[in-house]
Amino acid sequence: xAIRNIREFGDPVLRKExxxxxxxxxxxxxxxxxxxxxxxxxxxxGLAAPQVGILKQIVVIDVGEGPIVMLNPRILLTEGExxxxxxxxxxxxxxxxxxxxxxxxxxxxNLDMQEVEIEGDELLARAICHELDHLHGxxxxxxxxxxxxxxxxEER
Numbered sequence: 001x002a003i004r005n006i007r008e009f010g011d012p013v014l015r016k017e018x019x020x021x022x023x024x025x026x027x028x029x030x031x032x033x034x035x036x037x038x039x040x041x042x043x044x045x046g047l048a049a050p051q052v053g054i055l056k057q058i059v060v061i062d063v064g065e066g067p068i069v070m071l072n073p074r075i076l077l078t079e080g081e082x083x084x085x086x087x088x089x090x091x092x093x094x095x096x097x098x099x100x101x102x103x104x105x106x107x108x109x110n111l112d113m114q115e116v117e118i119e120g121d122e123l124l125a126r127a128i129c130h131e132l133d134h135l136h137g138x139x140x141x142x143x144x145x146x147x148x149x150x151x152x153x154e155e156r
Contacts, residue, residue, distance in 0.1 A: 004038045004052040009091045013050050015137040018057045021071045024111050028058070028071075032111065035060045036067050044089045046127045048134030051090050059108075059131040063123050070118075073108035073132055082122065085151075086130065086140045095151055096144035100126045 007013055021028060031054060039047040039060055049058040059070040080102030087095045104125040107117050120128055130140055141148050 002034045002037065003041050004034050006038065006042060006047075006051055006089050007053055009139070009141075011053075011090075013053050013055065014090055014134070014139060016050065016055055017137055018048075018050055018055045018135040020057050021109070024071070024113055028056075029111065031056075032058065032060065032069050036062075036069075039067075039089070042089050045123070046131040047089060048131045050134055050137075057135050059128075059135065061124070061127045061131060063127055068118070069111055070106075070108035070131075071110065071113070073106055073128070073135070075104055075106045075128070075132060076117075077103075077105040078125075078129075079103040082126065083145065084126070086126065086144075088130070088140055090139070091141065091148060093150050093152070094148040096141060096148040097146050098126075098140050098144050100129045100143075104128050106132070 035047050045063055046061040049056045057072045061068045078101035082102045083099040085095050086098040103121050105119045106128055110116050
C-alpha cells in the first residue's frame with residue numbers, strides 16, 4: 001500500500017495514550033496494511049500505530065513467521081526474564097540493554113474483531129512487550145538498563 005513516516009524520539013505523539021479500536025473500518029484496514037509495509041521497509045520486527053502518528057491501539061509484529069495484527073492488545077501473563085539489546089524504529093541507530101519477560105501471554109482482537117490469545121517466548125515476548133508499551137506512551141529507553149547508544153560508535 002503505502003510507506004508512512006515513522007515518528008522519532010521527541011515527537012509528543014510517542015508519549016500519548018492510545019484509544020481502543022471500536023470497529024474495523026476500511027481506513028483501519030488501510031492503516032494496518034501501511035503499517036506492515038512501513039515495518040518491512042524499515043526492517044523492523046514490530047510497529048505500533050503511534051509510531052506513524054495514529055493514537056489507536058494497533059500493533060503489527062513479524063518475527064519471521066508472517067505478520068501478527070493486534071487490535072486492543074493486553075498482556076495477561078508474564079513469566080521469567082531475559083536481558084538483551086533492543087532497538088526501536090522511532091530511535092534509529094540507537095540500542096540499549098533491556099530486561100523483559102521470557103514468556104508472555106496476551107489477548108487481542110483480530111481484524112474481524114474476534115478475540116485471540118497468543119503466547120510468545122524470547123523475541124516474540126520481547127516484541128509484544130515493546131509494542132504494547134508504545135500504546136501507553138512508554139519507550140524502551142524508559143526501561144533500559146543503560147543509556148541508549150549507537151553501536152557503530154561505541155564498543156561495549
